[in-house]
Amino acid sequence: MALLQIAEPGLSAAPHEHRLAVGIDLGTTNSLVATVRSGSAAVLADEFGRSLLPSVVRYLQNGETVVGHEAQSEQTRDAQNTISSVKRFMGRSVKDIKDAPALPYRFVDAPGMLQLQTRAGVKSPVEVSADILRALKTRAESALGGELTGAVITVPAYFDDAQRQATKDAARLAGLNVLRLLNEPTAAAIAYGLDNGAEGTYVVYDLGGGTFDISILKLTRGVFEVMATSGDSALGGDDFDHRVYCWILEQAGLHGLSAQDGRLLLTRAREAKEALTEHLDTRVTALLSDGQAIDLTLDQATFRQITKTLVDKTLLPVRKALRDAGIQAEDVKGVVMVGGATRMPHVQKAVGDFFGQPPLTNLDPDKVVALGAAIQANVLVGNKTDDEWLLLDVIPLSLGIETMGGLAEKIIPRNSTIPVARAQEFTTFKDGQTAMSIHVVQGERELISDCRSLAHFVLRGIPPMVAGAARIRITFQVDADGLLAVSAREMTSGVEASIEVKPSYGLGDEDISRMLTESLSHVQDDIEARKLREAVVDAESLRDATVSALASDGDLLAEDERQLVDTALAAIAEAIAADDTRQVNQATHHLNKVTEDFAARRMDRNIQRALKGQNIAEL
Amino acid sequence: MTTDFTQDFFSLLGLPRAFALDTERLDHAWRTAAAEVHPDRHASRPEAEKRVALMMATRVNEAYQTLKNPVNRGRYLLSLQGVDTGEETNTSMPADFLMAQMEWRESIEDARDSGEVEALDALSARLRDEMRERVAELAVALDTAPDLDAAALLVRKLRFLEKLEQEIGDAIESLLG
Numbered sequence: 001m002a003l004l005q006i007a008e009p010g011l012s013a014a015p016h017e018h019r020l021a022v023g024i025d026l027g028t029t030n031s032l033v034a035t036v037r038s039g040s041a042a043v044l045a046d047e048f049g050r051s052l053l054p055s056v057v058r059y060l061q062n063g064e065t066v067v068g069h070e071a072q073s074e075q076t077r078d079a080q081n082t083i084s085s086v087k088r089f090m091g092r093s094v095k096d097i098k099d100a101p102a103l104p105y106r107f108v109d110a111p112g113m114l115q116l117q118t119r120a121g122v123k124s125p126v127e128v129s130a131d132i133l134r135a136l137k138t139r140a141e142s143a144l145g146g147e148l149t150g151a152v153i154t155v156p157a158y159f160d161d162a163q164r165q166a167t168k169d170a171a172r173l174a175g176l177n178v179l180r181l182l183n184e185p186t187a188a189a190i191a192y193g194l195d196n197g198a199e200g201t202y203v204v205y206d207l208g209g210g211t212f213d214i215s216i217l218k219l220t221r222g223v224f225e226v227m228a229t230s231g232d233s234a235l236g237g238d239d240f241d242h243r244v245y246c247w248i249l250e251q252a253g254l255h256g257l258s259a260q261d262g263r264l265l266l267t268r269a270r271e272a273k274e275a276l277t278e279h280l281d282t283r284v285t286a287l288l289s290d291g292q293a294i295d296l297t298l299d300q301a302t303f304r305q306i307t308k309t310l311v312d313k314t315l316l317p318v319r320k321a322l323r324d325a326g327i328q329a330e331d332v333k334g335v336v337m338v339g340g341a342t343r344m345p346h347v348q349k350a351v352g353d354f355f356g357q358p359p360l361t362n363l364d365p366d367k368v369v370a371l372g373a374a375i376q377a378n379v380l381v382g383n384k385t386d387d388e389w390l391l392l393d394v395i396p397l398s399l400g401i402e403t404m405g406g407l408a409e410k411i412i413p414r415n416s417t418i419p420v421a422r423a424q425e426f427t428t429f430k431d432g433q434t435a436m437s438i439h440v441v442q443g444e445r446e447l448i449s450d451c452r453s454l455a456h457f458v459l460r461g462i463p464p465m466v467a468g469a470a471r472i473r474i475t476f477q478v479d480a481d482g483l484l485a486v487s488a489r490e491m492t493s494g495v496e497a498s499i500e501v502k503p504s505y506g507l508g509d510e511d512i513s514r515m516l517t518e519s520l521s522h523v524q525d526d527i528e529a530r531k532l533r534e535a536v537v538d539a540e541s542l543r544d545a546t547v548s549a550l551a552s553d554g555d556l557l558a559e560d561e562r563q564l565v566d567t568a569l570a571a572i573a574e575a576i577a578a579d580d581t582r583q584v585n586q587a588t589h590h591l592n593k594v595t596e597d598f599a600a601r602r603m604d605r606n607i608q609r610a611l612k613g614q615n616i617a618e619l
Numbered sequence: 620m621t622t623d624f625t626q627d628f629f630s631l632l633g634l635p636r637a638f639a640l641d642t643e644r645l646d647h648a649w650r651t652a653a654a655e656v657h658p659d660r661h662a663s664r665p666e667a668e669k670r671v672a673l674m675m676a677t678r679v680n681e682a683y684q685t686l687k688n689p690v691n692r693g694r695y696l697l698s699l700q701g702v703d704t705g706e707e708t709n710t711s712m713p714a715d716f717l718m719a720q721m722e723w724r725e726s727i728e729d730a731r732d733s734g735e736v737e738a739l740d741a742l743s744a745r746l747r748d749e750m751r752e753r754v755a756e757l758a759v760a761l762d763t764a765p766d767l768d769a770a771a772l773l774v775r776k777l778r779f780l781e782k783l784e785q786e787i788g789d790a791i792e793s794l795l796g
């Protein structure tokens with residue numbers, strides 16, 4: 001927590017001031033950053049006017065890191081040290097990457113998440129992603145002329161907990177204050193819906209470079225309710241490139257290519273695919289390292305034929321999502337197309353045929369996700385906006401635990417609206433048992449081995465009792481980012497069982513702290529002063545919020561309760577006057593604690609007021 | 620200080636405590652309540668408020684899920700009246716019901732084994748008709764002519780039917796790929 005604040009000093013803006021917030025589309029192929037300026041969302045371009053930042057990172061001989069176009073243009077020449085499509089590796093191990101042997105990287109299998117050997121050392125996908133995010137942060141801060149208060153980062157809706165956690169870690173590592181992880185299709189729906197005043201049931205079909213998402217949303221009077229989402233986190237334009245690449249190998253009778261040549265042909269394959277969006281046929285030429293010249297012609301009909309199974313593959317999740325939403329294709333009012341790969345005519349045609357209506361292509365499929373994220377970031381950071389709207393999203397995959405016999409038992413079903421929590425009771429198996437191990441998984445399949453392992457929890461400190469007497473209540477809480485947290489309590493004794501979390505993936509908080517501290521070591525002197533400033537800003541904003549809550553809803557507190565709050569307020573003033581970071585943080589923590597219940601009562605009152613207002617409006 | 624988290628889901632959403640439910644009103648009440656407590660609405664507020672918002676929004680969603688689904692709603696109403704439907708423990712069911720169950724299972728297996736998605740869809744439609752009938756009976760047993768034992772049995776039966784529905788869904792999904 002504190003470390004986040006070191007890197008993120010933007011909160012110093014007064015409450016009424018416009019705070020700088022951005023939306024970041026961290027794509028497999030391209031990444032973008034957008035913000036809301038004078039009421040409208042816009043993508044921020046680099047100094048050459050380019051909006052898209054290729055998601056490519058190159059580690060140079062001299063220790064420098066290059067991101068974007070410059071890295072991309074050297075990709076063929078320096079394939080092993082130039083990482084592209086790193087998003088496909090987030091939260092994944094080597095065995096998850098089906099085409100790993102064909103990729104020009106030196107993979108290092110690490111527990112949980114794979115790593116990449118580069119000349120700059122071993123890099124985790126989280127670090128590579130952080131390099132991309134850092135480039136966007138720098139771009140945004142120089143365009144906006146100040147430090148960012150926070151960012152909304154988009155993720156594919158179909159990302160599981162491991163992939164989401166990895167994304168959040170990357171953003172923290174880049175020194176960003178993550179306001180929210182937002183699902184990409186949902187972001188697109190916000191941008192599209194607000195722009196067009198859309199009402200009714202809409203489908204967002206998002207085919208990017210490496211991921212496919214389908215979301216079905218109900219738009220009613222400013223509420224964006226996700227009814228169902230589905231997808232394939234390993235299907236995208238890259239797969240179309242790969243089909244063309246295989247076609248080239250076959251046509252030219254090639255095998256056993258070097259990393260260099262392989263990368264070159266993949267690039268040619270992608271260029272051919274993109275050319276076929278506009279042309280009936282295209283030439284594929286390349287000069288291989290052994291001097292062999294490739295010269296082929298690929299026409300649209302052949303391309304359609306070799307990629308038909310991929311297009312069909314996207315329709316399976318579409319069917320699933322419709323089923324889960326309990327609607328038919330004809331109930332859909334419009335289909336919003338997102339992602340560069342939806343430019344392919346045969347994709348548009350397949351989607352049009354399926355839904356019996358031409359898809360909506362009147363928006364920029366590259367930018368719409370970043371724009372939606374920017375709009376949400378602007379709201380989350382507390383800037384005033386004209387229209388009030390609300391987003392109700394879902395979790396894409398069921399969460400469960402391992403039961404006897406290697407089976408998965410679902411605890412929270414997919415497509416539950418988040419935030420969501422479910423509690424489950426467990427008991428001991430043996431007399432005197434004081435510990436219990438729980439395995440949390442995500443996925444729809446019955447067998448544990450077919451689901452993704454999220455974490456192993458060991459509960460300790462269960463009071464010894466006879467078998468079956470202990471009642472351990474484990475609560476699974478999924479927050480608004482779609483991230484899971486687990487807590488446990490022994491019910492008969494009221495003992496809070498301690499949980500030892502062993503995530504199957506991802507960085508621990510200490511890892512992130514260490515990496516952040518390392519990257520900030522050159523500004524060590526600044527840190528203390530900065531920490532104090534941060535702490536004071538936090539304390540003041542909590543104090544102001546509390547004072548104004550007391551003014552409007554003070555009647556909700558009994559006299560002794562009021563006294564507690566007043567004392568805590570006084571302690572804040574004292575701590576600020578003392579210029580002591582620790583004391584300020586403690587006072588803030590304390591005031592937060594004693595006002596928690598007050599906040600709950602105020603929210604309760606607000607719900608009842610809102611419902612009353614609604615009932616009156618109905619009459 | 621403790622907050623009143625014992626408030627039941629009906630009063631939380633400002634709805635009359637009964638099985639009969641205006642679903643549009645429920646939808647509306649849920650969205651209205653969610654708009655007040657959703658974490659997005661409190662993202663720039665103090666920590667305490669954020670924590671509370673997460674808790675409250677979770678509860679509002681739980682209330683909605685519980686009341687929206689008739690089986691959950693029936694079970695919940697019974698629990699408010701101190702009746703445990705005991706679906707995990709009490710599996711003794713009338714013989715004719717069990718017979719019908721077996722027939723359903725066979726039909727589902729047949730359709731799945733012969734790979735007929737349409738047949739599964741048709742089964743699913745029939746099953747939902749059957750569930751609608753039971754739900755209508757449940758409404759009587761809870762609202763019009765209260766009979767809690769009969770209601771508990773109906774909830775247990777509906778739970779069986781829900782599981783069948785789930786099986787059909789899984790079968791369709793496995794056929795679709």
Ligand SMILES: Nc1ncnc2c1ncn2[C@@H]1O[C@H](COP(=O)(O)OP(=O)(O)O)[C@@H](O)[C@H]1O
Binds near residue numbers: 274
């Ligand atoms: N004109 C085009 N025709 C066909 N495919 C395209 C075209 N333009 C971009 N693409 C493909 O779109 C994909 C990238 O889409 P994008 O939305 O940027 O992906 P991501 O969100 O994964 O970064 C790539 O596979 C790229 O080749």
Ligand SMILES: [Mg+2]
Binds near residue numbers: 027
């Ligand atoms: Mg994208």
